[in-house]
Amino acid sequence: MAVPHTVDVLVIGGGATGAGVLRDLARRGLKSVLVERSDFGTGTTGRYHGLLHSGGRYVGKDKLAARECIDENRVLRRIAPASIEDTGGYFVATPDDPDDYVEAFAENCGLSGVDFDEVRVADLLAREPALNPKIRRAFRTPDGSIEPWQLIESTLADAKRHGSTALTYHRVVGMELIGNRISEVTLRDERTGTVSRVWTRFVVSAAGAWAGQIAALANVAVEMTPGKGTMLIYNHRMTDAVINRCHRSSDGDIMVPVHTVAILGTTDIKVPDPDEYEITRAEVVRLVSEGAKMFPDLPRMRILRAYAGVRPLYQPPADAVPGVGNRSISRAHAILDHADQGVENFVSIVGGKLTTHRLMAEQTVDVVAAKMGVTTRCTTAEEMLPGQEAGHTYWLGHRLADHEEEGGGDAALLCECELVDRRMVDTYLDTHWPCSIDDVRRGTRVGMGPCQGAFCTFRVAGLVAERLDQHTAATGLPAPGAHVVDGHGPGTGALHAAIADRALTGFLRERFKGTRPIAEGRQLQELMMTNGIYVGVLGLDSMASAPAPAVDEESLHAAR
């Protein structure tokens, strides 16, 4: 998709917040463009633990945040029902949780407007037998799990329906100021290197943990305190409901069932650079030992992978002490009007949570609209988003039913863990092409189940190559997107292969980053077996040591 020449507002950042801002702007009649340096939902949004907050985690220390969560929880259930699994949640008082917190919990929920019921522990244990039998009290709250990529896709679809556009792989590299206003923003296409300029009346930065880097382009200081949160993916759902410890939020105190797996969160460690951090074994050990207070058998359960996201925490820098935990910083968001720093048409939205992204967008656009003289009110809480018509999230059973019903030669199961068949991948490719294999993963959950892509990544790569070759055979032309690497390879086949290579070696290497800190027991065995297959039988090392293609895996986005 071409970069527009002039827009009302340029939104930076393709996470949930940026998508929400673009949608809200579009619905208020402001023709806008969103630019994202990578793919949508690859930053903090795509690396979070899957929780739709009830607000219960914040009732003790931040009642405003708690109230925002419960309000937005209700809104999201209405506008994005297909992205949410209504698992329900429980706050459980383990023997390690302080009495005063537990006793005040109900009252605090009441004060924050968070719905709750105290349930009998025996009933809870009957429902969730993996829980600690020594739990003393339990409160039911309307937590859930939420699928971020589908949510972003729906949100952007609504924005597009209202005349706006969104571009992936476009990095903001410069801002021109005329007087005290940004007049022009310079973008670089990360795949082609092509530089383009957009005239804009207003700029909204929804770059999250990267907001400081963006603001610096307009000579504005925004001090972010990126907080790394490490999470562990377990190979099964040991609980069908979200489980929280009933205490002041800390490490390893929440388990969220997400599709076929369950995710234990989190740690919170200040990191200097949101792009550079690693997961340590010490963090994993701490998460598991804390998590075992909720699920005593946790140390014997199988971890598939560790991963981390970076929270976009904001606080004036004086309060941030390096190396100290971040949990006291507000999760609530802030809208920074940079007119205070001498740039009239530039706002950053920082902090916040996925659950409140729509509210953050609304409040941001209220500020922007007022400054631009637009009086249309916000309507984003009212209608169901496009693509959410199913009204409920799918379970594996739904997929199995579809698969059985469809049958047919095109329905080969490519991903046995998540029941993704060829028809689903073909449909995704038909509607999203050109796209990367990693996009297919986010779009269909192929490779997100217990085998973590070991047996399906090469199948998707094979399918993509087959389609590309069919296109070339039928038309005599390189497949769309292939022009990006003209001059870099001996032919289209080499390009198709490079795409597959990147997906495979990238998959194995990326996955390894997440399995290395948890390589114990069965998972170390699995790691050795996967390496044995990929190196021993499939010779992946011969491809990994090939000269790096001149473009990255996402080259196929070029024609989007």
Place this chain on the structure above:
Amino acid sequence: MPHADVVVIGAGLSGLVAAARLAETGATVTLVAKGHASTHWGAGGLDVAAPVGAGTPAEGVARLAAEDHPYSFLGPDVAPSVAWLLERLEASGLPYAGTLDTPIRRVPTAIGGTRRVAIVPAAQAAALRPWDRDELLVVAGPAGFKDFWPAAIADSLGRESVWQGADRPSHVTGVSVELAGIADRNNLNAMHLARRFDDPAQRADDIGRFAAAVRKAAGGRPGRVAVPAVFGLGEHAEAWEELRARLPLEPFEIPLVPPSIPGMRLWHVLRERIRAAGGRVQIGEAVHRIHVEGGRVIAVEMEAAARTHLIRTEALIMATGGLAGGGLVATGDGHIVEPLLNLHVDAPEHDAWLVADALDPSGHPIEAAGIATDAGLRPLAHDGRTVALANVLVAGALLAGQRSLRERCGDGIAVASGWRAANELATDAARTPIGREPLAVRTDQ
């Protein structure tokens, strides 16, 4: 109580070789295993040694024998054991190509990479021959088969880089072959296909379609055909002969992700040889306890179908595998243990287990973890000198000091150590012959 001269634990290549060799020498041998092993997830060839720089397996063995490596004491047994195995495979109708002196060559893989081999099943042998400049490679597989994507493989093999400097075909093209009745299969795997090729009528039709598709793709040019390794299981020899006879170009099989059909062929041959010589093979029985008395193993206890079996034995061969096979287990606190006998494990420090890059060409130090033994394969105690248990021998991937992914030596170690373990015990058994009473156990599987 059932009795065996020797119990072998583990159904990977080392256990199978040990049991087959022992059975041949007249000992009563029972092989027990919790399930299938390396044969079912390997490529079906014999990777003896292909460390970087070695031109032949023999050179590779010599190079590794000079290091702190199992070949430092197994080296002399490699040639006779491999010759013994190849002879038996040939006699059983599963011939292999290549010897220890065959040049190590790069052959194509199922994702369009290459791997270094020298000794492979005959059905993979055509890949070993050097490529002439004008040769075409046609990659042909059944349409709709999710573990073999001809277009993707051809695209990748068309690149010089994946051949790593070796000679290569001048052109590579992929063709999908429409097989009858496949279209309504929604979950087609290698086993389904292998069984199709075991059926003579089905096979005749399928191979006809392959031949037509390949003829069209080749257009009269010289070359070879790569096909997925699914051409028959029980009737592989017949299926392969038929394919060779009817294709216009010479075919070779490319091994796939597990379950490995070439590995299963190997497994079936070795199991039959063990049985034919009077040995027993019991799969699906996990050993959960080994009885030790006076520094010797006296019995092995298995659990199957909710009851336990006990086999009294004079000696035990531990062919339980390395970390991938489950013979070694990481406990979760930075230790690697051998769970059945708690043998002392040589392993690197926890922090050094894995290097940062998954595909680091040097491999990962943890691969070398295992049991140190004396030259007679007897496990050593913590002091590195004393023999831990007098009548226990260690074979295969459980042996310390091999980095089989980097060195591509896993099959050679399995064969040489299985063979040596059997020879050591056969001598003992010959001294104290024991009657061959039928054991009170069920048949395997």
